[in-house]
Amino acid sequence: MKVTWLDSMRGAVTVRIRGGEVERFVNLAAAEGVRLLSLRRTSRGEAECEVTLRDFFRLRPLLRQTGCRVRVLRRHGLPFVLVKLNRRKFFALGMAFFIVGMYMLSSLVWSVEVRGNAVIPSERVLEAARREGIYPFQWSFRLKDADVLSKQLMAGLPGTAWIGVEKRGTKITIQIAESTVPEQRPLMNPRHLVATNDAVVTRIMADRGRPVVKENTRVKKGDVLISGILGDERNTETVVAEGVVRGLVWHEYDIVSPLIRKVKTYTGERRVQWYAVAFGRALQISGYGKAPFAKYETVRREERTIWRGIQLPFGRMKQSRLEIRYEERTVTEAEAKAEGLLQARADILAKAGPDAVIVGQNLLHEKADNGKVYMKVLFEVEQSIVEEWPLVHIQGE
Known part of the structure; x- marks a missing residue:
């Protein structure tokens, strides 16, 4: 007969029986109802078996009658585990807290x-x-x-x-x-499209309304480009003029570009501080004290703990203070001129719109004086030249 899981839970021991009359001991145990589980002979005059904890204490009379001796080889089962845990109370308590903590953490939404x-x-x-x-x-x-x-x-x-x-x-x-909702177009009043600048029209395309000018026509600021009035003197209709009108516009810029520039450089010196981060709060753990630099920049990098692909609300943060130094650098007149023109072109494109294109530039005046380069430049830009103008239609009495 083998040891069942119930016997293991109640406690069982593996014993070796030797000396005396082993066969008689086995027969007496069977007669007394003592179960010798997994009984096997290991050598001449010796045998091993599993005995439940309750039957183990019933073996003493049988050993005296047969002159046998018994040696415990292994102990297993819940009673022995409890005895070990009783000796290590703090370890058992820690294990219990760990299991409970893991269960609670896994029961939270992270x-x-x-x-x-x-x-x-x-x-x-x-x-x-x-x-x-x-x-x-x-x-x-x-x-x-x-x-x-x-x-x-x-x-x-x-x-x-x-x-x-x-x-x-x-x-x-x-x-x-x-949900897919159709785009709702705002209600608009009738209008003209008029010129925003003095320009030469390079392209005109009316989606709605009546074109008033043609390509290569010079217009002034405020001139009507696409009219919102359709029809003749007897039958007229006012509409919301829509379309695209592009033209060449001239922008005159006065550019001042210094020959001496203040440049920021890093010296390579740094001061590192480490912080422990938990639930949005940071606790400094190293790098105490003020930075030994007169001027510096602060760079932060936070690292969150990841467990099974889930970002936990705690981790660490590295804060580096990098020493910086400002130096004066002298550039040539050509470099100052190029940089000034580049800034002016960027300013023009920012004001004229993302679809504007600079098609030409003309340097009208240039001189260098007092450590600066002075320039007057005329830029030729192709851009949109339309703006809305509300149309007020007055009917006769």
Whole structure:
């Protein structure tokens, strides 16, 4: 007969029987109802078997009658484990706290992720989820069923066609399918499109309205380019003029570019400080004291702890203070001129719009004086030259 799991739970020992009359000992044990489990002969005059803890204390009379001796080889079962734990109380208590802590940590929601949203901001979705009890460090058993949460989130987020809530481990993913809503064009009053600058028209294309000028025509600021009035003197209709008009515009710039520049350089010296970060708070653990530099820049880099692909709310932060020094550097007149022109071109493109193109430049005046280069430059730019002008239609009495 083999040892069952119930016998192991109650406690069992492996013993070796030797000396005396081993065969008689086995027969007497069977007669007394003492179970010798997994009985096997190891050598002549010796045998090994498993004995339950309760039957082990019934062997003494039988050993006296047969003159045998018994030696305990192994002990296993719950009673012996409890005895070991009783000797190591602090270890057992730590193990218990560890198991409970791991269970509690795995029962928390560590992160909430929003996917599939393009129009609805993620902050709005997370705010609606918080109202339904979905937020970091929430107990998982306090959450409602996924179907219920999906319906409640859809009710609180207009513009969604479907919302799915999925929980994997300690992470919750909110998948959103937004409703397709046709673009609503704002209502506009009738208008003209007029020129924003004095220019020469290079391209005109009216999507709605009546073109008034042609290509290669010089126009002044405020001239009507695309009219919002259609028809003749008897039958007229006012519309919202729409279209594209591009033209050549001249921009005159006075550029001042210094020959002496102040340049920031790094000396290579640094002071490193380490911080322990937990739940949005940082505790400094090294690098105390003020930085021994007169001028410096601070660079921070935070590293979060990741466990099974989940970013935990604690980690460490490295703060480096880099010593800097400002030096004066002299540039040539050609370099100052090139840099001044580059800044002027960037300023023109920023003001004229992303579709503007500089087609030419003409240097009108240039001189170097008092450590600076002075230039007057005329830029020729092709750009959009339209702006809206409300159309007020007065009907006769």
